[in-house]
Amino acid sequence: MAVALGLQQLGRQVTVFDEGDRAFRASRGNFGLVWVQGKGAKLTDYARWTRQSADLWPAFAEELREAAGVDVELTQPGGIDIFLSDDEAEAGVKRLQGLSAALDGDYPFEYLGHNALKRLVPEIGPDVVGATYSPMDGHLNPLYMLRALYAAFRRAGGQIDSGGTVQQIEPLGTGFRLQAGGNMIHADKVVLCAGLGNARLAPMVGLDAPVEPLRGQVMVCERIRPFLKFPSVQVRQVGEGAVQIGDSHEDVGFDDASTPRVISQIAHRAVRIYPLLEHVRMVRSWGSLRVMSPDGHPIYDRSVQCPGASLVTCHSGVTLAAAHAKILARWIAEDQQPEFVESFSAKRFDVRQVA
Amino acid sequence: MPSASTFARLPDGPAEDITILFNGEAVRARSGDTVAAALIAAGHRITRTTPVSGTGRGPYCMMGACFECLVEIDGEPNRQGCMVQVRDGMRIDAMSGARKLAEGNP
């Protein structure tokens, strides 16, 4: 939706094809972090790209408020990554140090031991060893973001076709013919943003999207009066007061169930981090399927074989939404070549090229 | 504030034999009552305000489905009043919006 909104705002006439009500939708299961810290340890351009998007977010949120009348509740107070053992802490700090070195020191973060962290976050429990804090991080309400993107897109004149799954894309001399839910549609250009569905669609237009599902289980608790100042990878409090806790990484294929065993493990960890959550009730838990490429980074490509077709897939759709709407859309629409984008071609997975 | 109760107990049933506190005020109740029933019997029809808009709500389904009768019972927030039986001396408070975490917390 971010790409579609960006394209529509650039004056293109965009139609989004959307699947049915119970489709696997990573965007609906999202945790809602706008997160920089720790990302891109293996691909420095991913760290840069992520940070650029986080920097674009305040203006983008303001734009969504004006265009859609929806407040996505963005706050960027900095975020903490909390460690429950010395090993975890050591690995976390080492990762951030590596990133900082790769980025010539332009990577603000600090490690806070238990006592220092306790001054900043008095709610932590005795099992917490420490945390890394970075002012780059923040969060928003991912459901409001989704609604804002839809509303802004519609108000800009975009079309949404909820008629069903796109079954077939056929490249023509100029343009493409799409088959979706029994209808045939012609388009000059095609952008594949179908998440896990990209794996099936990409080869139809000479592209490659080696993405696989990785289940994450998340739970949400009853509303509590605001008490958590800083979001963390493990626990965050959303604007309306609900506390979200996650998340697991499970390679279970296309199964988005939630399981009591994993949920109780997540709860166990959460209570160790913040013991005062012990009496708080979980009201809902769910599994959602992340869209993972082999290295976990986004894939952006334009088809050489079928000009006019391009591909966008990632698993950090919230953090990257601002960059997708403001930068990537230009690359797709106007053939601009922004920084970093070429680092994310699926060619990086091509064994022959690496060898 | 309660208004005069518009419900009466059946005359041949057991008497109200215990006392509970609602928002600090003594309320007579009958052993075996649920918290929600005891409050309705005493004329307390608004038993919480919502976390979204702060408007008043009261018991609606009395069978554990609707979560409208959420109250704080002996310091524990967001209990379903229709699913808990009264005990003598029980301290019940209306939920005022979203729950607090614990004593001393916001």
Next chain:
Amino acid sequence: MTGRVQLAVIGAGPAGMAAAVEAANCGASVVLIDEQPAPGGQIYRAITSAARPGKAILGDDYENGAKLTDTLAASTVDHWTATTVWQVTPEREIYMTRDGASHRITADAIVIANGATERPMPFPGWTLPGVMTAGAGQILLKTAGLVPQAGLVLAGSGPLLFLIAAQYLRAGGAIEALVETTPRSNYRTALRHLPGALRTPGYLRKGLGLLAELRKHKVRHVKTATRLQAVGDGRLQALRFSRAGRQHEIACTTLMLHIGVVPNVQITRALNLPHDWDALQRCWRPRRDADGATELDGIFLAGDGAGIGGAVVAELEGRIAGLASARALGTLETGKAEARLAAERSRLAQEMAPRPFLDALYAPSPEFLAPPDDTIVCRCEEVTAGQIRSYVGLGCIGPNQTKSFGRSGMGPCQGRLCGLTVSEIIASETARPMAEVGYYRIRPPIKPVTLGELAALHDDQAAAADRSLENAS
């Protein structure tokens, strides 16, 4: 309380009690799990209590419940009261809360008999304190002996409305008015089903008897009311409605609503079982066969939770599911089971005969299925019908999409009070059938559970895993 049982029955209403007793009498080890402190379900609520009102007020049908609770007490069934199930897995694990702690058992077979809930009856003002369901009124009467003395209006449609009116009158209560919303056209539709209903005339006779009681007490009885609105400053003060083109207002402090009951599908939905749309009863029914068996091995359904039939039907379905699960467990021989199942099925068919007539006569008025824009439909998150319609305008075609957009169904009640309404609104806005629009994806827990309880479960599992490692080494 962990471990393995042969049969776990969830819900101690007529279906659950009958299923548990039947299977136990076949020799199965049975636990019966229920949220209430005593057996009976909602229909026979407080039946074992010495303090409850007598037969002269509640009537003969209610007294039937005592037979069931007597057989339950005489059986080997292990009845866990005040126990709340919060998750059932396809592997037949049951997670539940009792005395503030969570427990897990694994059962070889499960009968889900969790009954019905009142169909939501949304209209402007239905969230005001003082508005409650007619079922709530009955629970207040049965458990606490509470009878309204002033300011009561009953509104809606269906036999329960007449029953509770009659019970209140017998108990010396006062009723300002009974405002019926049954559309005139329902009578014509129902007429077609009258011959079938006359095969089991008891229900109709009882209904006419209740109406006669109302007339005898000269209760104001308004028919074909539309455009209901509850008004009041912070709490209920009056009910407004239209009739024959004119506005009316009746002052009241208690408004009891009823437009039928619908299956409580929280557990079956969370299990991801297939559900079919019942166009006549206008509700979802979890799919099961004639024995109550679902597509999940060893999981059976019985009673109103699987489709509305009332207490007697629920009891018969409970027996059938109890026998079928005993057969599946091997404690009842197949040949014997068949003969007994056949007998119960034929009684069931007889009892079901009046249903189409009743369902057609008391089909809910469309104004409560897809209410006006200014009606709150999701009571927990305070989402209005108008907001749901605006999300449809943004491209949402199903309830899970509108849930993402506006949080309807995300509160503690988990969509129990808005699920049907939201889907009906989307169906009507997009002109698509309910079967295609679908329902919320219900996620565990079925009831909220504390993180402390969950964390303790993890400790237990970790300890068990350690033990099994030690044993292995």
